[in-house]
Amino acid sequence: MKSLLNASVNRLLGGGYHKASLESAEQLFLAPPFTEEVVGSVRRISTRLSLNSDEASRMLWQRESNAASQSEYDALSPVFARMARPGSILEIGPGFGRSVAFFGKKGVWDASAAVHLYDATGEETKYKQKHYDKPPKWPDVSSFCGDLAFLRECLKYNHIGNYQIHDAALTPLRELPGPFDLIYAFYSVGFHWSLDYYLDELEPLLHEKSVMVCTLNKHFKMSERLREFWTEIIEVRDLKRSSQPERLMVLSRTPLPERAVDDSLGAISKPLG
Numbered sequence: 655m656k657s658l659l660n661a662s663v664n665r666l667l668g669g670g671y672h673k674a675s676l677e678s679a680e681q682l683f684l685a686p687p688f689t690e691e692v693v694g695s696v697r698r699i700s701t702r703l704s705l706n707s708d709e710a711s712r713m714l715w716q717r718e719s720n721a722a723s724q725s726e727y728d729a730l731s732p733v734f735a736r737m738a739r740p741g742s743i744l745e746i747g748p749g750f751g752r753s754v755a756f757f758g759k760k761g762v763w764d765a766s767a768a769v770h771l772y773d774a775t776g777e778e779t780k781y782k783q784k785h786y787d788k789p790p791k792w793p794d795v796s797s798f799c800g801d802l803a804f805l806r807e808c809l810k811y812n813h814i815g816n817y818q819i820h821d822a823a824l825t826p827l828r829e830l831p832g833p834f835d836l837i838y839a840f841y842s843v844g845f846h847w848s849l850d851y852y853l854d855e856l857e858p859l860l861h862e863k864s865v866m867v868c869t870l871n872k873h874f875k876m877s878e879r880l881r882e883f884w885t886e887i888i889e890v891r892d893l894k895r896s897s898q899p900e901r902l903m904v905l906s907r908t909p910l911p912e913r914a915v916d917d918s919l920g921a922i923s924k925p926l927g
């Protein structure tokens with residue numbers, strides 16, 4: 655039965671993925687059962703996958719979600735090691751919580767940390783490149799494709815309890831209860847929409863030692879506004895054979911130390927170099 659399921663997942667994946675990355679990732683984010691309603695929500699976010707309401711699709715989404723998170727975690731581990739362990743975290747555009755589940759279970763923060771998730775329920779997406787330099791400005795909610803009820807369900811399914819969801823359709827970014835030690839956004843602001851247009855709102859959420867991370871669009875160019883911050887770009891091992899490696903922008907008001915700040919953090923505090 656298990657090998658039949660693996661065969662269906664591999665068929666659904668086609669030849670475009672690095673099989674090793676998908677198979678070696680720790681399965682820390684658990685996808686709940688795929689009903690028609692669940693698949694409807696997942697399809698709006700995971701537009702690249704062809705999904706049905708069956709076990710093979712559930713496994714495919716779970717594997718792809720964990721493989722993406724594993725690559726991001728591996729790329730960011732040296733960065734996490736160079737900052738104090740975050741006590742307050744904001745994720746912008748968490749979708750269905752794959753990253754918060756993965757990072758939380760990996761111990762990027764501990765159970766007492768305050769985790770804030772900022773997303774909204776919506777039907778539409780503005781993923782096309784033409785929107786990159788013209789992101790919808792709040793209160794325009796036309797970039798939302800999340801589902802807050804399903805996000806809650808996924809977090810419960812993954813036994814994640816200590817979090818607060820902020821509805822992005824009701825609250826502007828700048829009104830979130832910052833500053834935060836760590837802010838991150840994967841395939842959201844900074845990727846579909848240029849980070850430049852969010853910096854005025856993000857700046858008040860950053861203290862001197864906060865770190866912000868986001869996935870970069872392949873057309874990303876450094877801007878004068880971004881040069882006001884300390885930035886570093888790191889490559890992420892890519893899941894797809896044909897594509898260029900994804901890049902992450904790491905941004906803060908002041909430079910991160912060159913070496914790990916705390917050697918008691920175990921796996922994520924390996925000294926650099």
Ligand SMILES: C[S@@+](CC[C@H](N)C(=O)[O-])C[C@H]1O[C@@H](n2cnc3c(N)ncnc32)[C@H](O)[C@@H]1O
Nearest residue numbers: 747748749772773797798799800822840841842
């Ligand atoms: C492509 S999904 C990525 C989801 C998740 N980060 C991942 O990598 O699996 C983009 C997410 O960002 C959310 N989003 C879009 N615009 C946003 C905004 N201005 N503020 C917060 N979230 C936003 C969408 O609703 C959606 O959940």
